[in-house]
Amino acid sequence: MTTVPLAPPRRLLEFTLDDTPVRVPEGATILDACRAAGKDVPTLCHGDTLTPKNACRVCVVEVEGARTLAPACSRLAEPGMVVRTDTERTRHSRKVVLELLASSVDLSTTPRAAEWIKGYGAEPDRFGPEARRLGEEPRVDNDLYVRDYDKCILCYKCVDACGDQWQNSFAISVTGRGFDARIAVEHDGPLTESACVYCGNCIEVCPTGALSFKREFDMRADGSWDEEAQTETTTVCAYCGVGCNLTLHVQDNEIVKVTSPHDNPVTHGNLCIKGRFGFQHVQNRV
Amino acid sequence: MDLRFGDSKPTDDERRAVDAVLGPPESAWEGADDRSAEDLRWARGGREARERRDLLLPGLHALNDRVGWISEGGLDYLCRRLTVPPAEAYGVATFYAMFAVRPRPAQVLHVCTDLTCAARGSAAVTAGLEAEGVAFEPSPCLGLCERAPAALLVRAGVERDEGQAHDPAPPGPGSSLLGALGGQAPTAARPLNSAVPGGTTRGGGPTRLARVIAPATVGALAGVARNPEAAEAEAPAVMAVPQAGHAARPVRPGGRVVPTLPQTPSGGTPTALRDDCPQPHALQLLRRVGVVDPGSVDDYRAHGGYAALRRAFALGPAGVIREVTESGLVGRGGAAFPTGRKWQATASQPDAPHYVVCNADESEPGTFKDRVVMEGDPYALVEAMTVAGYAVGAHRGYLYIRGEYPRAYERLTHAIDEARARGLLGDDILGSGFAFDIEMRRGAGAYICGEETALFNSIEGYRGEPRSKPPFPVEKGLFGKPTAANNVETLVNVLPILTQGAEAFRATETKLFCVSGNVDRPGVYELPFGATLDELLDLAGRPDTLRAVLLGGAAGGFVRPDELDIPLTFEGTRAAGTTLGSGVVLVLDESVDLPRILLRIAEFFRDESCGQCVPCRVGTVRQEEALHRIKDRTGEAAAGDIALLREVGQALRDASICGLGQTAWNAVESAIDRLGVYK
Numbered sequence: 001m002t003t004v005p006l007a008p009p010r011r012l013l014e015f016t017l018d019d020t021p022v023r024v025p026e027g028a029t030i031l032d033a034c035r036a037a038g039k040d041v042p043t044l045c046h047g048d049t050l051t052p053k054n055a056c057r058v059c060v061v062e063v064e065g066a067r068t069l070a071p072a073c074s075r076l077a078e079p080g081m082v083v084r085t086d087t088e089r090t091r092h093s094r095k096v097v098l099e100l101l102a103s104s105v106d107l108s109t110t111p112r113a114a115e116w117i118k119g120y121g122a123e124p125d126r127f128g129p130e131a132r133r134l135g136e137e138p139r140v141d142n143d144l145y146v147r148d149y150d151k152c153i154l155c156y157k158c159v160d161a162c163g164d165q166w167q168n169s170f171a172i173s174v175t176g177r178g179f180d181a182r183i184a185v186e187h188d189g190p191l192t193e194s195a196c197v198y199c200g201n202c203i204e205v206c207p208t209g210a211l212s213f214k215r216e217f218d219m220r221a222d223g224s225w226d227e228e229a230q231t232e233t234t235t236v237c238a239y240c241g242v243g244c245n246l247t248l249h250v251q252d253n254e255i256v257k258v259t260s261p262h263d264n265p266v267t268h269g270n271l272c273i274k275g276r277f278g279f280q281h282v283q284n285r286v
Numbered sequence: 287m288d289l290r291f292g293d294s295k296p297t298d299d300e301r302r303a304v305d306a307v308l309g310p311p312e313s314a315w316e317g318a319d320d321r322s323a324e325d326l327r328w329a330r331g332g333r334e335a336r337e338r339r340d341l342l343l344p345g346l347h348a349l350n351d352r353v354g355w356i357s358e359g360g361l362d363y364l365c366r367r368l369t370v371p372p373a374e375a376y377g378v379a380t381f382y383a384m385f386a387v388r389p390r391p392a393q394v395l396h397v398c399t400d401l402t403c404a405a406r407g408s409a410a411v412t413a414g415l416e417a418e419g420v421a422f423e424p425s426p427c428l429g430l431c432e433r434a435p436a437a438l439l440v441r442a443g444v445e446r447d448e449g450q451a452h453d454p455a456p457p458g459p460g461s462s463l464l465g466a467l468g469g470q471a472p473t474a475a476r477p478l479n480s481a482v483p484g485g486t487t488r489g490g491g492p493t494r495l496a497r498v499i500a501p502a503t504v505g506a507l508a509g510v511a512r513n514p515e516a517a518e519a520e521a522p523a524v525m526a527v528p529q530a531g532h533a534a535r536p537v538r539p540g541g542r543v544v545p546t547l548p549q550t551p552s553g554g555t556p557t558a559l560r561d562d563c564p565q566p567h568a569l570q571l572l573r574r575v576g577v578v579d580p581g582s583v584d585d586y587r588a589h590g591g592y593a594a595l596r597r598a599f600a601l602g603p604a605g606v607i608r609e610v611t612e613s614g615l616v617g618r619g620g621a622a623f624p625t626g627r628k629w630q631a632t633a634s635q636p637d638a639p640h641y642v643v644c645n646a647d648e649s650e651p652g653t654f655k656d657r658v659v660m661e662g663d664p665y666a667l668v669e670a671m672t673v674a675g676y677a678v679g680a681h682r683g684y685l686y687i688r689g690e691y692p693r694a695y696e697r698l699t700h701a702i703d704e705a706r707a708r709g710l711l712g713d714d715i716l717g718s719g720f721a722f723d724i725e726m727r728r729g730a731g732a733y734i735c736g737e738e739t740a741l742f743n744s745i746e747g748y749r750g751e752p753r754s755k756p757p758f759p760v761e762k763g764l765f766g767k768p769t770a771a772n773n774v775e776t777l778v779n780v781l782p783i784l785t786q787g788a789e790a791f792r793a794t795e796t797k798l799f800c801v802s803g804n805v806d807r808p809g810v811y812e813l814p815f816g817a818t819l820d821e822l823l824d825l826a827g828r829p830d831t832l833r834a835v836l837l838g839g840a841a842g843g844f845v846r847p848d849e850l851d852i853p854l855t856f857e858g859t860r861a862a863g864t865t866l867g868s869g870v871v872l873v874l875d876e877s878v879d880l881p882r883i884l885l886r887i888a889e890f891f892r893d894e895s896c897g898q899c900v901p902c903r904v905g906t907v908r909q910e911e912a913l914h915r916i917k918d919r920t921g922e923a924a925a926g927d928i929a930l931l932r933e934v935g936q937a938l939r940d941a942s943i944c945g946l947g948q949t950a951w952n953a954v955e956s957a958i959d960r961l962g963v964y965k
Contacts, residue, residue, distance in 0.1 A: 053898075054754055054899075054943070055898050055899050055900065055943070056899070056900050057899050057900050057901055057941040057942070057943075058900075060940070060941050068939070068940055068941070068942070068948060069940045069941050071754070074754060075754075075756075076756075089940060092933070092936060092937065092940070093901070093936075093937045093940045093941040096901070096905070096933055096934060096936070096937035096941075097900050097901055097937060097941060100900055100901065100904035100905055100908065100934075100937075101900055101904065103904070103908070104904050104907075126930065127908050127911065127930070128911070128915075130911065131908065131911060132907050132911065153900065154897065154898075154900075154903070156898075163371075163374075168288055169288050170288075170289065170371030170373055170374055171290075171371075171373055172373055173371070173373040173374045173376065173377035174377050174749065174897075175376055175377045175380040175381075176380050176381070176897070177380070177381050177732070177749075177895070177896050177897050178892060178893060178894070178895040178896065178897045178903060178906070179892065179895070179897065179903055179904065179906075179907050180897070181896075181897030181898075181903070184373070184376070184377070185373050186292065186361075186362075186371075186372035186373040186375075186376045187292075187358050187361075187372070187376055187387070188376070193292075194290075194373065195288075195289065195290035195371065195372070195373065197288070
């Protein structure tokens with residue numbers, strides 16, 4: 001059982017969400033309120049363990065009196081606010097944003113993307129076959145993980161996880177600008193020559209599979225990756241005394257990747273290189 | 287922090303360039319080569335070094351100015367000095383158009399191919415340069431639209447006396463090559479450990495030569511590219527003000543009376559009489575341009591300078607804010623937010639310190655009014671920033687000026703230095719006990735940095751990406767502290783408010799317009815609010831066959847020839863479904879290929895999008911693609927793509943983080959709806 005530390009009590013504030021009065025604790029976002037009310041607002045760049053960058057704009061909602069739409073993931077609820085989550089305007093923006101994304105990057109490994117594209121009636125193909133795409137080859141420069149920029153939606157989550165929000169390694173950043181912006185290490189070199197410490201916390205937060213375990217990448221390539229057939233077992237890392245939780249993803253009796261529960265109050269889903277990648281000794285087959 | 291700085295070493299030149307900004311490293315912890323016994327006992331850096339991160343941009347400029355590009359060794363050394371992660375610094379360096387992270391020639395010729403220059407024949411110039419074999423880079427608007435087509439030549443690593451480089455009292459900016467060419471007197475030297483770090487004047491003379499060539503001809507550019515030193519001196523700033531030097535004339539030729547402004551007691555000898563330009567009223571914001579010596583604080587004072595600051599000290603901060611609020615002054619950057627309310631909101635924040643930021647990153651294509659004010663009357667801006675600082679309780683102001691304005695940068699650097707030397711900036715201004723100083727920051731080619739929150743990020747040494755609002759700058763602005771950010775034109779308006787009083791100001795309030803394109807007398811015009819577009823075009827000399835006017839720049843909208851009675855006020859333009867924006871009035875005649883202009887607008891937004899949010903990053907690309915598809919089409923053949931443009935445009939407007947994305951579809955939409963461009 002995971003223990004959840006109790007936060008100090010917070011005052012409640014009331015606002016109107018889709019014509020229904022709701023009460024949320026001070027400091028809650030509109031998205032928090034939506035989720036508490038059981039509304040399904042799509043999100044991509046929002047991460048449960050990170051401060052959202054609100055860059056993807058698929059969670060936009062209409063706030064009465066505002067000229068533009070607001071990102072639900074980061075706009076704090078204010079008393080008396082009147083918010084609508086499912087208007088023609090919000091549906092239009094979400095549809096177009098999904099079209100823009102799907103026409104420029106590969107969303108095939110993005111959970112729920114296909115469902116949203118269908119639900120919002122998005123037609124990514126209507127920009128024509130000439131529509132500019134990233135179209136980049138995956139960068140495989142080490143045995144631990146792969147950077148596939150063709151799937152990157154620039155959500156900034158990996159940058160935040162590597163930077164001051166978790167790992168403090170600051171090994172990656174956004175470089176360039178506009179459509180040419182990319183995630184890169186210093187001087188855009190290979191990962192092995194960068195400040196990367198291979199904690200894999202960036203893979204943990206990547207919402208699209210642009211960052212993936214080398215093992216997963218290879219198995220997907222040869223068609224043997226089968227998420228349905230995998231079991232997940234959460235255990236305790238044996239390398240040191242901190243006691244981080246590991247979730248072992250096992251397929252055909254082999255560990256294929258390691259993640260960590262995000263609701264763990266110690267690690268919040270983060271691990272170090274040993275916990276994340278050092279599992280070969282369990283199944284050493286030479 | 288767990289930083290790794292790599293093994294690449296800076297060259298001596300690069301080390302000197304960085305040290306000129308930061309001073310020599312004090313220990314191996316800070317990047318010195320040799321480790322002393324003391325270094326083994328004491329660790330330095332940490333927070334103290336990180337708090338200097340705002341020197342990253344000046345440091346990158348120093349490297350780029352010295353070598354022409356930013357090498358791995360140079361960048362790593364700068365990162366070590368400032369404790370900035372190299373990946374982040376690389377992300378910052380690659381954000382700006384004027385920096386390169388791959389080797390390139392020391393000399394770069396930027397030829398403007400933006401709206402006005404395109405309308406005035408930049409294509410012929412670039413074609414000619416290609417034929418001549420002269421290397422150049424196409425550039426977005428250089429803000430020299432009254433002299434279009436324009437070019438800017440930048441050469442890194444200008445020779446200088448190496449002995450002087452280590453001189454503890456280096457020559458000031460006024461003695462620089464540019465300053466000398468601009469006719470400025472040499473200025474007093476600034477001590478190395480000056481109160482204001484990060485000015486590129488610290489520790490050595492200029493390492494960059496920047497030369498403006500406008501109007502640009504193939505011959506002139508080829509000559510300058512081969513021998514930059516032999517370039518002709520730039521036309522004085524007053525040449526951009528066709529109204530300058532005229533006596534007041536209450537009635538404009540054409541018969542209708544334009545509200546008359548009281549003649550200001552400025553005195554002085556007009557330097558540029560332009561007899562071909564009718565003059566309907568006295569100038570208020572431009573009255574000193576061409577009259578005052580932009581290099582002399584004494585001359586500025588002789589022309590009424592620093593009267594406003596004295597009045598401010600007499601009124602007290604709350605009195606100044608009251609006066610500005612009563613004047614009804616609204617921001618001239620395009621958003622038209624009431625300045626008094628902004629100042630009041632900043633002043634009343636309990637968090638400290640407060641900052642004043644002057645947004646002089648005028649990058650809207652077709653806009654050049656702030657440049658003309660800064661070049662022609664730089665002390666006015668220094669004084670106005672001081673007044674703003676006094677009003678909102680700030681002791682430090684940042685002046686963020688676009689990197690493409692070498693002369694304005696030199697003049698303001700000089701003005702700030704001289705004001706400081708004369709006690710008009712510093713610890714005890716005019717004996718009032720009020721302390722205020724101004725730091726200059728040079729942009730590096732990014733339109734988005736004109737967005738106030740992106741500008742804060744840029745100053746702080748991060749990528750110039752806009753932040754989400756709320757929180758607003760008055761609450762959390764520069765360095766996360768309460769900040770009043772105003773553009774140049776807004777700030778200089780504060781001077782007449784204080785000298786005349788709010789009521790008199792309201793009666794005579796004026797607006798600056800940047801008129802360019804197919805007119806007889808392009809330039810900056812100052813008109814009382816309420817004058818119509820028609821009257822402005824009369825002053826500037828309209829073309830025979832007017833096709834359209836782009837009002838407000840690339841983020842604004844087109845106006846038809848039969849709509850010229852639009853009053854040039856914020857309310858009037860809004861009622862007419864357009865915007866004053868940054869005061870751009872780009873006049874296009876029948877010779878202009880509109881679809882091509884729209885393509886250029888789309889290309890501009892695609893190029894200048896920071897890439898942070900999806901609607902803008904991808905939407906601007908899709909907009910440009912659709913316009914490419916229909917550039918030679920009309921009617922039914924274009925209908926599908928126009929519908930697509932509308933859908934993308936609506937999402938751009940609704941869902942983008944900042945104004946760049948929100949306005950990227952405005953001009954195109956107005957061209958379709960008001961001009962019927964693809965009909």
